[in-house]
Amino acid sequence: MLLLAIPLTVVVTLVVVLILANFVSGEKKVEHNIDRLYSSDDPQFIRSMSLLLGPPVTSGNRYAVLLNGDEIFPSMLDGIQSAKETITFETFIYWSGEIGAQFAAALSEKARSGVAVHILLDWMGCKKMDHRYLDELRQAGADVVQYHKPHWTGLGRMNNRTHRKLLIIDGRVGFTGGVGIAEEWTGHAQDEKHWRDTHFRVEGPVVGHMQAVFMDNWIKATGNVLHGPKYFPEIPPLAEGDASHGVAHMFSSSPTHGADDMELMYLMAITAATHSIHLASAYFVPDGLAINALVEAARRGVRVRIVTPGKRIDTHTVREASRACWGDLLAAGIEIHEYQPTMFHCKLLVVDDYLVSAGSTNFDSRSFKLNDEANLNIYDREFARQQSAIFDADIEKSHLVTYEEWLNRPRLEKLIEKVVPLLDWQL
Numbered sequence: 001m002l003l004l005a006i007p008l009t010v011v012v013t014l015v016v017v018l019i020l021a022n023f024v025s026g027e028k029k030v031e032h033n034i035d036r037l038y039s040s041d042d043p044q045f046i047r048s049m050s051l052l053l054g055p056p057v058t059s060g061n062r063y064a065v066l067l068n069g070d071e072i073f074p075s076m077l078d079g080i081q082s083a084k085e086t087i088t089f090e091t092f093i094y095w096s097g098e099i100g101a102q103f104a105a106a107l108s109e110k111a112r113s114g115v116a117v118h119i120l121l122d123w124m125g126c127k128k129m130d131h132r133y134l135d136e137l138r139q140a141g142a143d144v145v146q147y148h149k150p151h152w153t154g155l156g157r158m159n160n161r162t163h164r165k166l167l168i169i170d171g172r173v174g175f176t177g178g179v180g181i182a183e184e185w186t187g188h189a190q191d192e193k194h195w196r197d198t199h200f201r202v203e204g205p206v207v208g209h210m211q212a213v214f215m216d217n218w219i220k221a222t223g224n225v226l227h228g229p230k231y232f233p234e235i236p237p238l239a240e241g242d243a244s245h246g247v248a249h250m251f252s253s254s255p256t257h258g259a260d261d262m263e264l265m266y267l268m269a270i271t272a273a274t275h276s277i278h279l280a281s282a283y284f285v286p287d288g289l290a291i292n293a294l295v296e297a298a299r300r301g302v303r304v305r306i307v308t309p310g311k312r313i314d315t316h317t318v319r320e321a322s323r324a325c326w327g328d329l330l331a332a333g334i335e336i337h338e339y340q341p342t343m344f345h346c347k348l349l350v351v352d353d354y355l356v357s358a359g360s361t362n363f364d365s366r367s368f369k370l371n372d373e374a375n376l377n378i379y380d381r382e383f384a385r386q387q388s389a390i391f392d393a394d395i396e397k398s399h400l401v402t403y404e405e406w407l408n409r410p411r412l413e414k415l416i417e418k419v420v421p422l423l424d425w426q427l
Helices: 001-024 044-054 068-084 097-114 131-139 152-157 206-221 261-271 288-299 316-324 327-331 365-370 381-395 403-407 411-426
Strands: 058-067 086-091 116-122 143-147 166-168 175-176 200-201 246-253 276-281 301-310 333-340 346-351 353-361 371-380 399-400
Touching: 001 411, 044 246, 044 261, 044 371, 058 068, 058 086, 058 206, 058 381, 068 097, 068 166, 068 175, 086 097, 086 206, 097 116, 097 131, 116 206, 131 143, 131 200, 143 206, 166 206, 166 411, 175 206, 175 353, 200 206, 206 246, 206 371, 261 288, 261 346, 261 353, 261 365, 261 371, 288 301, 288 403, 301 381, 316 411, 333 381, 346 381, 353 381
Parallel strands: 086 116, 116 143, 276 301, 301 333
Antiparallel strands: 058 200, 058 246, 086 166, 166 175, 175 200, 246 371, 276 346, 333 399, 346 353, 353 371
16 A cells, blocks of 8 residues: 555646646746836836837837738738748637638648748647648648647646747738637627737838747747748838838747736836826736736826727636726726627737737736737837727727626626636636
8 A cells, every 4th residue: 555655646746746837937926016217208118118028129110900800811811922931920829710721721832832931839729720731731841830739748838828929921021919810800890700809010120029039939849940031131120201100129928938028018008107098908807916007007197998808708707807806997997898799809008199019918817927928019109099099999889887887796796706816817
């Protein structure tokens, strides 16, 4: 019996160690509120954001906003078809369906024509992907890797997923935002089967930042370094007279390094806000630091508006966890709007009609602590005002939740909310 007890103890210990390895990043966390030392219009704001969070900002960039699948997918497929030398593509969700088949065909065609195609797919996010797409891509010559596919050497990293959404063409044109490759993102958010989302097409020197973020995970997954002018060409700043000319930088976060960079960025931006904060979040489960920062902003006169999914959401557990923490926010006068027509999958922050932050990051602990994420920060007032107008249009299709309504929610919902927050660090 004693001999049997020893192996059992070893197995239990190993399981506990693996669980902790998957749920804890091992890095020091941001634990204290960020002091408000400057406003968003102070040059120190962009200086601090640039130096603390990643590559220095670069000017001379152009951006185009793409709303929903009818605009997003044609632009991405056109980009793929235009490639002459390289395509790098990283995504979390890639599922079977017509749009998935279109992307597989377009990428395969380019690989057969001699373009170097590198595809990094999260293993968990692509479990619904038809393996025929993988075969098609590999037979065409594309380099396809599944990120953190189960293997005994990586059991401690199973819960660390790449949630990044990047497509870079010839190192010169980049795409990022919230969209996954699946039928749910097609259309124009016309009904509950077609989701609301936003993506961005980018040109200019900041595309080099986007490429570097892709390379971060490519090196982790393959050990291979892709470099040289085919991947990192010299890109001069766009002419000053071009529309949407602006300043930007792309940065990333990961449990293996810079786990708290995303939350730090949000906290710094919220703390610097003077007039307005527009936050669109598909999965809005703020921790104590984020709640405090938003409440303090509201108390100093900042108008804070948040759009998040209503009852039409793909993960109801997240919605319950989200609603459980709205009390202090609503009491402080923060507006929370639940989008009604369909699943709302946008991930966007606009501060003072100046900073626009967009990418893969959700406003929750999983994005802030466990996932590999990437966000593009744009400092451009004209572009920011455009995003605020789109935000206003989403609010028109949303339900404003009042503090009184939240207090009087059903008892069963309150009971569920007491349990769900115990899991919010995984949501």
